[in-house]
Amino acid sequence: MNYFLTEEQQMILDTARALAKSKIKPVREKYDEEGIFPWDIVKEMAAADLMGLYIPEQYGGMGGGVFALCLAVEELSKVCGGISLAMAATALGTFPLLLFGSEEQKAKYLPGIASGKHLAAFALTEANAGSDAGNMATTAVRDGDDYILNGTKQWITNGGEAQIYSVVAMTNKAKGTRGATAFIVEKGTPGFEFGKKENKMGIRASATRELVFNNCRVPAKNILAKEGMGFIVAVNTLNNSRPGVAAQALGIAAGALEEALLYSRQRVQFGQPISSIQAVQHMLANMATEVEAARALVYATARTIDSGEKSFAKISAMSKLFASEVAMRVTTDAVQVMGGYGYMKEYPVEKMMRDAKITQIYEGTSQIQRNEIALQLIKEAAKMK
Amino acid sequence: MHIVVLIKQVVATTNVKLDPETGTMIRDGVESILNPFDEYAVEEALRIKERMGQGKVTVVTMGPPQAKEIIRKAVGMGVDEGILVSDRLLAGSDTWATAYTLSQVLKKIGDFRMIITGKQAVDGDTAQVGPEIAACLDLPMIAWVRKIESISETQIRAERLMEDGFDVLESPLPAIISVVKEINEPRLESLKGKMRAKKYDPQVLTVADLPGFEVSQVGLKGSPTKVFKTFTPQRQYKGEMIAGEPAQAAANLYEKIKTLKIV
Known part of the structure; x- marks a missing residue:
């Protein structure tokens, strides 16, 4: 699908993809196993100017908004949804400052975050x-x-x-x-x-x-x-940050789909690659369709937020709800397509399945997202009268 | 400190095909990239600049107009400036003619304290241009550097990779060094770097821009290397299949290698 990215957005995507491939892929298994914080990768992200994507240029960021953040988080999460979180969670911690910080607070804290020296x-x-x-x-x-x-x-x-x-x-x-x-x-x-x-x-x-x-x-x-105003700060922060979690979920799902697809073309059973078996084909088709639908929703939400539109609580919750549910289904199916191998730690899909689960829980569970969506629907309906 | 890094555009393959008619490389349809060893050279120059807290890194390449692309890649990584020497008169130059041309560019630049190259280009694999430039400019050279132990405006101390270990060498500056891949891990192009690179138009020099340049020294005619014939050797696999039951086949195999006096 063509999402008509600008040249700058394409550069962000390419940079994140190159970093994920060359710096994260070789070490993701080690970090997952040892459970240590990936400071060396955070430094690489900072050197590539990825840590300040959503921070305005006047504070040393790239001024790319929520969409730029989502593009990068998706690409990094395709390879590792754990390491990418250093960026996504920093954005979550930075939104209160971006949305409600005084000029003095912004000038004091944002440049350090934009440069990647400080996490939030x-x-x-x-x-x-x-x-x-x-x-x-x-x-x-x-x-x-x-x-x-x-x-x-x-x-x-x-x-x-x-x-x-x-x-x-x-x-x-x-x-x-x-x-x-x-x-x-x-x-x-x-x-x-x-x-x-x-x-x-x-x-x-x-x-x-x-x-x-x-x-x-x-x-x-x-x-x-x-x-x-603490809860107003919190609610608005979450409305802005949820597309980032959705992008993380989307990336994990897309990464798992890619692994399953590659595997299905190599794995031979009954004298043919399993990608020739219709049962497997239909699983892959469903996975790909869901991933693309999630992407369309996440991108549209991020673009809506960046456009200056005031009311986006509903679509923000929708994108987080949908992408995280897709991530769980797609990663589970990726393990299924790969069978016994998928269940083993030699392949990355079991990790993707474990990583996917949290996206249905944090920054508001799927149930809380549905509450939010329903609340907004009813409010909208009440206004129509 | 001004550091000049010499870089080269190469084809992105180790499986170079030659045109049997002309004896030259077939470049059509093959992606061109920055010579991988030169990425280590660019990285090391950037690290020296960062370590010293000031300075300038310039990349220089000789090649056709499309070689601007590798200069942009280096700009994306963070170098300050790039110069392309491009002239039809240079076509067909061998390593010596290339070294002569690049030394003339370096003379024109003048204020450099250090020159860094990759240990060799992955197309020709000669590893000659660096040492030849050292000869042209009468500069000391440390080849195969795997680590710079210390560096100042006037002195460098470096480890040279050898087959059986390494040497520690000191040299006054200016000097030229070539680096091996053990020296560092090249950085990726940063976003801001890529944005600058997209708009960056490197300085392009022709031989007319180089004072006292002797055209007779370059090009196919000026190159001392004469290529009479090039060809891709035919690979021949002469295997012999030893058939039969495993035990018998093993016995037959053993007889054969005994006859050949391998055992």
């Missing part, structure tokens, strides 16, 4: 506040010109590796969701420590860790937007 992370989830983010227990209490943060954030992607954290904490519990506030907290701030490192099923090259705030003093000037 977004901290909303807690042990008892997952889909129900309003139930969070982390507090921020005003003390003079500062706020004192206490509490533990859980499952934070890039946790421990990132320099800049966008953290949502309750400043006024009585106000419920209007009592949350978003802060920028830098690594190294006294009282800000890293806790448990998670041992995960997939995306094992990505760091997932607890953030522990113990009387951590953060200056009031680090507030994003205003006190009480």
Whole structure:
């Protein structure tokens, strides 16, 4: 399918593809096995100018918007959906700054992120506040010109590796969701420590860790937007970042499809390549159709966001929902096409299947995406009356 | 410090086909790329510049107009400038004529402190042009460099790869070095580099731009190398099949190699 990419977008795609092939493919198995953070690859991404794709040029980025981010994340995820997450999760941690940061905050933090020197992370989830983010227990209490943060954030992607954290904490519990506030907290701030490192099923090259705030003093000037706007920051961040997860899911699916297709042409059973067997052909046909449909939806969503259109919560949730469900089905089918070999670690599809699963869970589960889509549908219907 | 890297456009294949009529390489339909060994040379120059915190890297190539493409590739990797020497009078030049031409370009550039080349080009595989330039310019040369231990404006200390280990050599600068692939891992072209490269138009020189250039030294006529005949050798596989039951076949095979005094 021709998506009519500009010359610059094509360059982004080619650069990410070249990097994935030459730098990530040879080491993805090692990183998956050892579960260590791929700093050497992050440096390569930074040197190739890929870490600041979505950051405006005035802050040292490429100014390519959400679409540029999606193109790169898709290409990298075709090869490794774990390593690509260093970029996608940094974007998630950077959107609060891009969307709500003051000029001073942007000028201070964005250039370091754009150059790839610093990674970012977004901290909303807690042990008892997952889909129900309003139930969070982390507090921020005003003390003079500062706020004192206490509490533990859980499952934070890039946790421990990132320099800049966008953290949502309750400043006024009585106000419920209007009592949350978003802060920028830098690594190294006294009282800000890293806790448990998670041992995960997939995306094992990505760091997932607890953030522990113990009387951590953060200056009031680090507030994003205003006190009480924490959930508005969070919701808008997720609306902008979900296409990035969708692109990760899309990349994983496309990578698995490619592996299954190549294999089916080589594997001979009953005296013929299995690609000649109609049962296999139909599986491949379904996989390819779903991948292309996911791509069309993700690209259209990213382009809509970049166009300046204000209302995109619904399509953002749709793209994340659809692409992640496609990723799970396609990677599972890729393992099926490859049979016993697909199940073995000698081939990359079992890893792709493990990596795909998280895309249905984080940044809002598939069920939460459906809630969001339904909510928007009903709102739209109500307006039509 | 100004570093000049000499690069070459080559065909992207190790299976070079020759035209039996003219004895020259068939380039039609074969993709052209930057000589892979030259990527290591470009990378090393960029690293020296980065290590020293200042400087300039210029790539120079001799070739037809389409050789601008490899200059753009080098610009994408991060070099500052590129120069193409291109002239019909240079067609058919051998390694000596090429070395003479490139030395004239280097004389024109003048202010370089160091010249880096790949250890050889993958088409001709002669590895001669670098040392010949050293001779033309009367410069010291360290070939087959696998590591630069230290470098300053006036001095280089480098490890030269040998068959049985390595030598550590020091040389004053300016000097010329050729590098082997063990020296580094070339970077990819960055996005910003590619964008600059897309618009970059390298300086193109003809022999008329080179003061005192002697046309008699170059081209097919000026080249000391004369090619009388080139051909692609026919490969002949003379295998013998030893048939029969495995035990008997093994015994027959053993008899044969005993007769041939291999065992």
